[in-house]
Amino acid sequence: MKMRGVKQLFSNCKEATLLTVKSEEVKLSFPERVQLGIHLLYCSTCRRFKKESEKLNVYFLQLHEHLLKEPPYRMSEQLKATLQSRLKK
Amino acid sequence: MLNPEKWLEKYGDYLYSLAMLKTGKKEVSEDLVQDTFVSAFGAIDSFRGGSAEKTWLVSILQNKITDYYRKKDVLKDSDDYLQQTDTTFYSNFFDTESGHWNTGYASNEWLVTDNPSEQKEFYTVLHKCIEKMPAKLSGVFLSKFMDENTSENICKEMNLSPSNYWVIIHRAKLLMKNCLELNWFIK
Numbered sequence: 001m002k003m004r005g006v007k008q009l010f011s012n013c014k015e016a017t018l019l020t021v022k023s024e025e026v027k028l029s030f031p032e033r034v035q036l037g038i039h040l041l042y043c044s045t046c047r048r049f050k051k052e053s054e055k056l057n058v059y060f061l062q063l064h065e066h067l068l069k070e071p072p073y074r075m076s077e078q079l080k081a082t083l084q085s086r087l088k089k
Numbered sequence: 090m091l092n093p094e095k096w097l098e099k100y101g102d103y104l105y106s107l108a109m110l111k112t113g114k115k116e117v118s119e120d121l122v123q124d125t126f127v128s129a130f131g132a133i134d135s136f137r138g139g140s141a142e143k144t145w146l147v148s149i150l151q152n153k154i155t156d157y158y159r160k161k162d163v164l165k166d167s168d169d170y171l172q173q174t175d176t177t178f179y180s181n182f183f184d185t186e187s188g189h190w191n192t193g194y195a196s197n198e199w200l201v202t203d204n205p206s207e208q209k210e211f212y213t214v215l216h217k218c219i220e221k222m223p224a225k226l227s228g229v230f231l232s233k234f235m236d237e238n239t240s241e242n243i244c245k246e247m248n249l250s251p252s253n254y255w256v257i258i259h260r261a262k263l264l265m266k267n268c269l270e271l272n273w274f275i276k
Binding site for chain 2 (some may be wrong): 012013014015017018021022025026043045046048049052053056057059060061063064066067068070071072073074075076077080082083084086087
C-alpha cells in the first residue's frame with residue numbers, strides 16, 4: 001500500500017501534467033504543490049511539458065484576435081446574398 | 090455612427106468562423122449566423138451603438154451557440170463520457186504500468202525558429218487540430234481560450250464539476266499539443 005503511494009507520487013506523469021495545467025489558472029493546494037514540485041524535480045519530460053504548455057497558452061489566447069483579422073472560414077456567396085436581402089426588408 | 094448595413098461585410102466571416110470552430114458544422118454555423126444577424130437587426134433599437142457592436146454581435150451568437158449545445162446535448166453527461174473514456178484516452182499518452190509518458194510523446198524538442206503565431210499557416214494547423222477534438226472537449230477549450238471565460242463561469246454555464254473541468258482542459262491540452270507537434274513543431 002505504502003509502495004503504491006510512493007509510486008503514485010513519483011511516477012505519475014498523468015497527474016503531474018493535470019496539476020501543471022491547473023496551476024496555470026488557479027493556485028494549487030499545498031499537497032498538490034508538493035506533489036508537482038517533487039515530480040518536476042526528477043521528470044524532465046514533464047518539465048518540458050510545463051514550458052511548452054505555457055507557450056501553447058500564448059498561441060491559444062491569440063486565436064480570437066486572429067479570427068477577427070483573418071477569418072479561417074468564409075460564408076458562401078449564396079448565404080451572404082440571402083442574408084443581405086433578408087436584412088433589407 | 091451606427092452602420093448596420095456594413096456589419097455583414099465587416100463581421101460576417103468572423104462570426105461564421107467562430108460558429109464553425111464551436112460547432113464544427115457548416116449548416117449549423119450558417120443557420121446560427123443568419124439567426125444572429127436577423128436578431129441583431131430586429132433588436133437594433135435596443136443597441137446604443139459605439140465601438141461595442143462587435144461584442145454585441147458576438148454575445149448574440151454566443152447565446153445561440155449555447156442554445157444549440159443544450160438542444161443537441163453536446164455537453165450532456167460529461168461525467169459519464171469522461172469516466173468511460175478515461176483508460177482509452179490516457180493510455181494513448183501515458184504507460185498504464187509505469188505512469189510515465191509513452192515513448193514518442195513529448196520526447197522531442199520543438200523546432201521553433203520564429204514566433205509561430207505570426208504565421209498564417211500556423212493558425213490553419215491550429216484550426217484543423219481544434220476541428221479534430223471531440224465536441225465535449227472543444228466547447229470548454231474554446232470557451233476558456235477563445236472567449237477567455239473563467240473556470241467558474243464555464244462550470245456554471247456548462248454544468249460541470251470543477252474536477253471534470255480540469256480533466257477536460259487537461260485532455261484538450263494533450264490533444265492539441267500532440268496534434269501541433271505532429272503537424273508543426275516536430276514534423
